[in-house]
Amino acid sequence: MKKLLVLSALAAMLASGTALADTSGKKIAFSNNYAGNSWRQAMLDSYGIVTKKAVDDKVVGAADIFTTADKEVPTQAAQVQNLILQGYDAIVINAASPDALNGAIKQACDAGIVVVSFDGTVTEPCAYRVVVDFKDMGKQEVEQMAKFQPKGGNLLEIRGLAGTSIDDAIHAGILEGVAAHPEFKIVGSVTGDWDQTTAQKAVATILPSLPDIVGIVDQGGDGYGAAQAFAAAGKPRPTIIMGNRQDELKWWKEQKDKDGYQTWSASIAPGVSSLAFWVAQQVLDGRTDIPHDLLVPYLAFTQDDFEAALPKIKEGGVATHEYTQEDALAAIKANIK
Amino acid sequence: MTAIAPGTTPSSSPRSSAARARLLRSLLPALSLALVLLAIAWLNPRAISYFGFSLMLNLAIPIALATIAQMFVIAGNELDLSIGTFVGFVGCVTATWLKDAPLLGVVVLLGSIGVYALLGALIHLRNLPSIVVTLGMSFVWQGLAILVLPKPGGKAPDWLLGLMAFKPPFIPFPIIAALVIAAVVHFGLMRTSYGVILRGSGGNPAALRRAGWSLLRTKIVLFALTGLFGVLSGMALIGITTSADANIGNGYTLLAIAGVILGGGEFVGGRVSPIGAVLGALTLALAASPLLTFMHIPPDWQVAANGAILIIVLAARVLISRRER
Numbered sequence: 001m002k003k004l005l006v007l008s009a010l011a012a013m014l015a016s017g018t019a020l021a022d023t024s025g026k027k028i029a030f031s032n033n034y035a036g037n038s039w040r041q042a043m044l045d046s047y048g049i050v051t052k053k054a055v056d057d058k059v060v061g062a063a064d065i066f067t068t069a070d071k072e073v074p075t076q077a078a079q080v081q082n083l084i085l086q087g088y089d090a091i092v093i094n095a096a097s098p099d100a101l102n103g104a105i106k107q108a109c110d111a112g113i114v115v116v117s118f119d120g121t122v123t124e125p126c127a128y129r130v131v132v133d134f135k136d137m138g139k140q141e142v143e144q145m146a147k148f149q150p151k152g153g154n155l156l157e158i159r160g161l162a163g164t165s166i167d168d169a170i171h172a173g174i175l176e177g178v179a180a181h182p183e184f185k186i187v188g189s190v191t192g193d194w195d196q197t198t199a200q201k202a203v204a205t206i207l208p209s210l211p212d213i214v215g216i217v218d219q220g221g222d223g224y225g226a227a228q229a230f231a232a233a234g235k236p237r238p239t240i241i242m243g244n245r246q247d248e249l250k251w252w253k254e255q256k257d258k259d260g261y262q263t264w265s266a267s268i269a270p271g272v273s274s275l276a277f278w279v280a281q282q283v284l285d286g287r288t289d290i291p292h293d294l295l296v297p298y299l300a301f302t303q304d305d306f307e308a309a310l311p312k313i314k315e316g317g318v319a320t321h322e323y324t325q326e327d328a329l330a331a332i333k334a335n336i337k
Numbered sequence: 338m339t340a341i342a343p344g345t346t347p348s349s350s351p352r353s354s355a356a357r358a359r360l361l362r363s364l365l366p367a368l369s370l371a372l373v374l375l376a377i378a379w380l381n382p383r384a385i386s387y388f389g390f391s392l393m394l395n396l397a398i399p400i401a402l403a404t405i406a407q408m409f410v411i412a413g414n415e416l417d418l419s420i421g422t423f424v425g426f427v428g429c430v431t432a433t434w435l436k437d438a439p440l441l442g443v444v445v446l447l448g449s450i451g452v453y454a455l456l457g458a459l460i461h462l463r464n465l466p467s468i469v470v471t472l473g474m475s476f477v478w479q480g481l482a483i484l485v486l487p488k489p490g491g492k493a494p495d496w497l498l499g500l501m502a503f504k505p506p507f508i509p510f511p512i513i514a515a516l517v518i519a520a521v522v523h524f525g526l527m528r529t530s531y532g533v534i535l536r537g538s539g540g541n542p543a544a545l546r547r548a549g550w551s552l553l554r555t556k557i558v559l560f561a562l563t564g565l566f567g568v569l570s571g572m573a574l575i576g577i578t579t580s581a582d583a584n585i586g587n588g589y590t591l592l593a594i595a596g597v598i599l600g601g602g603e604f605v606g607g608r609v610s611p612i613g614a615v616l617g618a619l620t621l622a623l624a625a626s627p628l629l630t631f632m633h634i635p636p637d638w639q640v641a642a643n644g645a646i647l648i649i650v651l652a653a654r655v656l657i658s659r660r661e662r
Contacts, residue, residue, distance in 0.1 A: 069629075073582050074400075074578070074586075074588065082392075083630065097582040099580035101578065104578070106579070
């Protein structure tokens, strides 16, 4: 037992030791195409916190953030080309388009630069993609719903921004979940665009035409709006799956304090940006066994732990999780089969 | 410019200062480009190399072509607010039909130039404000682009990829392309007699009409040329990005207008300069992205800094043209 401890301590020292030795002079740039909502702000904050510490600890030489002035693809393509010229060793990117940046990404790879994309991922094969398992998240929503509403019943679905891969994946997961739980039936579907105001309007519009609803499955950023719409119409409050936004969790807590209301909350953590950073660092460190497509878990809160998380979220913000190097190593390990 | 001998009457002094200002105005695009290049060289010497210019300037080619497109419309006292989405539409056609069904692709692209010519006729015949017509068209092009390519993807034809990745010896391809574009358009618009008529249609339409020229025809030709260069811009853009997105060109509308003005053009009066427009486009492309990236501005300020650079560059241009008056 003791021997095992010593060995593992030695291994840990070796692991951190190589990381310190090999990437301390490396420069990692973050190319971001939009900073205009709470999720993106949280994403930048998380990235800043983690990389500042990494630079202070001399794990990497520099980690700079670059945000483009508009959401346009050519602007970001030009930005990536300039980062190549700046001599960065790796580029972490939240891309404006999955395909249209491939030319610039390929140029970066050809120049020997490691490219790691997340959230807005790129399809160029030479880049790494950190992808959240949205499909499983959708499926899990129905699984959780089955716990709270064991008798089953009618569900209302709130969709996200149309035409995005995220909306497609969550929707597919929800359909899969409903297929596995025939006691549930989706009787209505509205588009909420991940936005409380839009969701509230959409739900209020469809509500009069719906039968009794036991639960709402959604995509995050829309749960509080849905709750408001039900309250305004004087309809009984259904089980609404939440999406880690501060206003949603706050409403959940109010309801729980009132009558023990139960639900579940899940969303992609903006801090996934820090995971992408560590993936880039690991690749620079010389690891060649990292798969180019990394599936990482979403961030979920249950009845037991959401109240502890609530005070840490900024007013109007969203729950996040900053990845440490160890978290990242574990996440990478889970993807190596 | 006319040379004025020293010691002439005092009345000629304002005239000579006007001539100086005019010279300064034609030099300004080159000067601002040189300034931006100097700043880049100072911030990041690595960028001043064959590889560096190829990377920094290759996305400036489609901007230069879009700026030339805008310049033709401005030469006729009109403004095209749809050029950005038109470039996006051309991009989507290039990445889909032009590759998979080249004949269909060519027909669609030629057809879209025809649409531009018809717009010119419509604007002239019904005396409509071009801003309103082209703003409307911008939504039409955007909608068509989404129809052609509902989600990002497609692939540029191989010959186009090969052309845009061409690496000539000594001089980077984007610089050669910029020189060719500037030379061809300069010759066509500034050195041929019909070029004079085209510019005259913006400068003094009444005189042209009295001299027997068809203003309908000049307007159609100017808009068709805009369409032609818009098509070239979209194709060049896709040749670089390799794949398309319906929103890919949206930022070009305002960049193209700014490029024309920075290059010494005026919104009215048929005063445009093709060489200036190309230089203006290169300056904007360099100032907006490489310069900004190399300056290491904190992320919160980057977006504002981009705007500030554009304002400074354009303000210098306005100051000089005011002295001219």
